[in-house]
Amino acid sequence: MAAQGLSVFQITPSSSATAQSSRKPFEQLLSFNLSNSFVGTELRVKPSSFGLIASKRFSSAVAIVSFSLPTTKTGLASDKKPKWSARSIKSFAMAELEARKLKYPNTGTEALLMGILVEGTSLAAKFLRENGITLFKVRDETVNLLGKSDMYFFSPEHPPLTEPAQRALDWAVxxxxxxxxxxxxxxxxxxLGVWSEKESAGHKILAGxxxxxxxxxxxxxxxxxxxILSFK
Known part of the structure; x- marks a missing residue:
């Protein structure tokens, strides 16, 4: 018997899940009715809902990151609009995440550097590791150089780029x-765009x-x- 004052949820197979015996066991598990006798409500959950939500979130994240990356540099005449590689897009996304982990208000060159190392599968990432430049070292040097953020500060979902970081991206283009x-x-x-910004945190960390x-x-x-190539 349930304790007094607590609402009890009961999970029962949905009618569609019972009728379709050919459905895979995992899909049968995810297709159910969630009912509560205390509030008299019922929620029907289908496996397709999870896939749809995840797909929309992933597509939205990729679109936002891709939109944030420049494809032409102001003042440079060209009919071509080069695209960023999948690894560079992921590196940029990871840079934003690293900035948020450190609770920084912006995505700087130091975050771009960490993003490359977090992605980890590119030629640039391997070259850095082979020369003793790891994510943990860069993260420690970042905190030593820029300090820790206030523990009660929360970064925006997509921390805006600092001016040096924007120039590094423009240099790459x-x-x-x-x-x-x-x-x-x-x-x-x-x-190399990060390295081109001589006074930036990313350049100083790399040099150090x-x-x-x-x-x-x-x-x-x-x-x-x-x-990934091998440097000998």
Missing amino acids: EEKLKSGESGEITTTHLL LGFDDEKAKELAKNMDKDI
Whole structure:
């Protein structure tokens, strides 16, 4: 017997789930009626609802991130509009997430750097790791350089870019357009864009961890590739 004052929910198979015996067991489990005798309500739950909600959220997130990334640089005449690679888009999304984890109000060059390392599968990410630049080191250096945010502060869902971070993205687009090469803007373009901002937090962190112009030149040799290669 239920304790007095508590409403009790009962789960029973829905009529459609019982009728369709050919339905997969997992779908039968998710198709049910949720009833409450105390309030006299019934909620019918279908497996298709979960997939629809997840699909809409994923599509919305991708659209927002893709819209946030520039495809042309102001003042640069070109009929071409290069696209960002899937890895660079994910790196940007992870950068926003890292900024939110640290409760920062903006997505800076340091966050872009962390985003590349969180994504982790690109040529740029592997190059950084092979040179001793890891996510944990970058995160620690970020806190040492910029400090901790107030514990009661909450970042916006999509922290806006700082001016240096925006210029880093614009640099990546400009370099792609200037190259005249086909293909997409890669995470290597993104990383070298961060390096181009000499006074930014991202550049200072990279330099402090041993990244320099020679390493930038080495990485730039494969700027238009976004797959993991081996550097010997």
